[in-house]
Amino acid sequence: HFFDNKIPTGAYLDRNNISYLDVQVGLNYAYFPTQNIYVNGGFSAMHVNRPNESFFMSDNTTMDTRLPMRYTAFLNGSFKLNDEWIVNPNLYYSKQTSLSELVGGVNAHYNLSGDGETVLIGGLYYRHKEAIIPMVGVGLKAYTFSFSYDATMSSLKSYNNTRGAFEFSLVKQGLFDQYNGNRRQSMCPTFRL
Numbered sequence: 001h002f003f004d005n006k007i008p009t010g011a012y013l014d015r016n017n018i019s020y021l022d023v024q025v026g027l028n029y030a031y032f033p034t035q036n037i038y039v040n041g042g043f044s045a046m047h048v049n050r051p052n053e054s055f056f057m058s059d060n061t062t063m064d065t066r067l068p069m070r071y072t073a074f075l076n077g078s079f080k081l082n083d084e085w086i087v088n089p090n091l092y093y094s095k096q097t098s099l100s101e102l103v104g105g106v107n108a109h110y111n112l113s114g115d116g117e118t119v120l121i122g123g124l125y126y127r128h129k130e131a132i133i134p135m136v137g138v139g140l141k142a143y144t145f146s147f148s149y150d151a152t153m154s155s156l157k158s159y160n161n162t163r164g165a166f167e168f169s170l171v172k173q174g175l176f177d178q179y180n181g182n183r184r185q186s187m188c189p190t191f192r193l
Contacts, residue, residue: 020051022067036080046070070096084111090125102128107135117141130154131164144171 026044033039047067054065076090086109094101107123121137121144131153137146150164 015055018053018055020053021049022046022051023048038078039075040077041073041075043073044071046072068097070094085109086119088123101130103133104128105133109139121146130156137169142173144173145169146171 024044024046025048026042028040028042031039047069050066050069052066072092072094074090074092076088079087079089081087087106088108089106090104092101092103103125105123105125107121109119109121112118112120117140119139121135121139123135125133125135125148127133127150131150133148133150135146135148137144139145146169148167148169150167152164
């Protein structure tokens, strides 16, 4: 079985591409009660203006083709336990229409180099009623390389044999361009062990 994109769909579109303004708003709060504790939380609303994403020009349809608003909230922290360990709990929630997602977990950084420049990272996350997400990584100075895997736990596992999704990430903390001229800059918080 395959998909043949040369077969006509029978749909007569008024246009074959669309563009629209999509407005997002958000709030972030960071709190540093001590040198060893960092707590961060935020909230955002997406598609605030509810843009229409229909390919049809007329509004003579009973279907609402406007993007529904999506709300997201998160809370995370970094807790330096000693010169070897930093623990980072994370919680993320998102809701759009009747659909929602809740992900929570923790990762830990272990100081390999003594100065915090090289760390080994391991963690475990849970997507509510859907997946277990183990992750491993390494931090080298301002860069973090990590690998995670979504192991399906939901009813979808009977369709994908519990095979989930792989994810690789590369994160750069701090500034890309140390020379900032007249531009404003903001530093990302960085903990060194």
